[in-house]
Amino acid sequence: MPLLDRFRQAPPSAFGRLRHDLSIGLADTAISALWALSGRVRDISEPAARDELIPLTVTDRRLVADDVVALTLTAAGPDPLPVWHPGAHLDVHLPSGRIRQYSLCGDPAVRDHYRIAVRRIPDGGGGSREVHEQLTPGATVATHGPRNAFPLTLPGYGSPAQRLHFVAGGIGITPILPMLAPAARLSVPWTMVYTGRNRPSLPFLDEVAGYGDRVRIRTDDVSGVPSAADLLGDCPDGTTVYACGPAPLLTAVRSALVGRDGVELHYERFAAPPVVDGAPFAVSIASTGVTVPVAADESLLSALRRSGVHAPYSCRQGFCGTCRTRVLDGTVEHRDTLLTDPEREAGMMLTCVSRAAEGRTLTLEL
Ligand code: FES
Structure with missing residues (x-):
């Protein structure tokens, strides 16, 4: 089925969830107010009910950056896996019983397997360690299927924007990588800044490099910690920004766009949000x-x-x-x-x- 037909057939947020922090403070409040005023608040629907778990087998495992492993998760049976759209993630049920969420970073047109990538977090809750240490080829996991609260809407195909700008920090490339192919294929004007500590820390550099000079690779060891201006570039009105990365990156981007009524921002965070207005x-x-x-x-x-x-x-x-x-x-x-x-x-x-x-x-x- 042609790509456009797939986009038209089902809204990308059909299995959506609210993945944004609702109480991040002033920057969020201001940005949310701007979205509300401009009528651009996204409609994020409730997750679809999928009772059955889908078994998936690890069939390939590849180191794609320092401490980042990419896994191919293949359907156990002959049926095609549930469809997904760029920005989607899986709730992965690990053998230990832990449930962790990982963005889908493969090709949505491929229906017999999914691809995820996981950075090892030594002092985290144990999920990434389990993935790195135990999910070798032949291991099985399960999922209820893809969900998406970071859907891509392309200019000319549902979005009033004129261009896209992607900002990815390190493992934050995973939800954004599948967005690049449709943007490029449909000749949507777009640029991207991909940033991280150094080049060995950046997953999928080889795949990103295929998009040529639309993508700017910027590493801290060469250029220092990026400013919001470094991340956003000139970012003229009519731009929609999709950003995913560590909290400081997202905070810089979001703060810089407060008051920019002509720029739309979509972002996805991986970590827990800070507590705002908490009391003991x-x-x-x-x-x-x-x-x-x-x-x-x-x-x-x-x-x-x-x-x-x-x-x-x-x-x-x-x-x-x-x-x-x-x-x-x-x-x-x-x-x-x-x-x-x-x-x-x-x-x-x-x-x-x-x-x-x-x-x-x-x-x-x-
Ligand atoms: S709602 Fe997901 S961990 Fe609390």
Whole structure:
């Protein structure tokens, strides 16, 4: 099926999720206000219900940068895998039971396998270590299928913009890489800045290099830490910016675009957002009676993990629902947009983003 037909057939956000931080502070507030005023707030639909898990086998594994491994995950059966669009990710169910989210960075036209890339984070929650140490060819994982909250809308094909500018930092190339092919194929004017510590730290440099001088590779060891101007270039009105990378990169881009009414920004973050306007409180663990204090600037989930309490999680941003926990006592300050009113009334909360009122205690069914 021609690429354009695929774009028309299904909206890229059909399995979307809200992957953006809703409470990042002034820059977010200002940018969100601009989007709202200009009517450009994206419509992100609820994830589609997919009850069954799809088994996937690791059939190839390749080191694509320092501490970054790319995995080919192949369908176990003859049926084609669910379709996906640039910007999509998989919730990958690892053999340990952990669930981690990884952007799809292969070719959407290929239906018998997916490709993901994972940077090893030595002091993270263990998911990337498991991928690096245990997901060798023959290993199996599972997924409910692709979801997308970072969909690409091309100028002339649904977007009023005239050009695209991509900003990728390190492993942030993964959701953006599949966007480049349709932009190039459909002759959409576009540029990209790809940045990182040094060239060995940048995944898929060989594939990115194929796009020639539209892409500017900029590394800290040669040019220093990039400014917002370095990342955005001249960025004239009529540009849509897609950015993915570490928090400082996203903060620089977002702050620089406050007040730029003619520039549209879409971004995706990998890490948990900072806590904004938090107050200290405590939780009591029902199974042990242990009390865990939660500082004003840390999430409840972080406090639980710091205290050795087993608490499931995945996105750490309030959109996947993995950390859903029942509250037996206390009043929750809900900070997510995922739980329904009946779920909240039933005592559920998301420990990665929601909290209790200052000085209050929650009792959790953990
Ligand atoms: S970990 Fe995803 S919603 Fe909390």
